[in-house]
Amino acid sequence: MSFVFYVLAAMTLAGALAAVLLKNLVHCALSLTVAFAGLALLFLELGAQFVAFVQILVYVGAVAILVVFAILLTRSAETPKAGGVFSRTWLAGLSVAAAVFAVLGWAVLESTPWLPQTTEAPAADVEQIGEALMSRYVLPLEIVALLLTAALIGAVIVAMHEKEGAQ
């Protein structure tokens, strides 16, 4: 366990915590970006350079911007209403999340003796990944391309503004 890991983990978790706790939605989106960037750095620490850059491109570059756009487009005048930002049943939701974390953490700590010890970092350069994507994983790649096309066209159609009385 290196010092770098602790710093990156603290940054990622602090960003995630701020993203779900803060009151202002724009602050939430910015904290989410911090969490995504911290995760990309954790991927780099794990030796997965390609996934780290994909994470930065897709999450920090696209999803975070999309979230900011959605927040600004749906901002209504009556944002801070009575009842706060948390749902009426927040206690039940928090208990479920705490129970899930308890089970996951218990499972990880129980299995610690059987987890593999440190090995030398495996090499995964872009050439290998490209070869794998074009040979063994070519069918999933095509399906994901189709899914992305369909989903993005669908998202545009769903979010498109229909004018009253337009044909």
Add this chain to the structure above:
Amino acid sequence: MIGSASPLAGYLLVAALMFAIGLAGALTRRNAILVLIGIELMLNAANLNLIAFWRYGPHPEALTGMMFAIFSIAVAAAEAAVGLGLVIQIHRHAKTTDVDQMNRMKG
């Protein structure tokens, strides 16, 4: 205890904590966009698990975990686009993004 053990356990604990944070956000926030943010955090926690197991598991040269993570990122991006489009359309229609008030299927 964790410091002396495999570094994989540390990554798994971070991912579990991140998943729990995302789940708590998705279950307790009233704004639909914050619910989507919680779901994104959960998906990212799963990606961290996949990459950590790829790094420390057997046969990393097969790149299986990494491919899973790449495809999962692509699917999550599609999910985010469709989900946020739906939230924008619901806001336009019902003038609210509060999931507690979205209780009718009929317009």
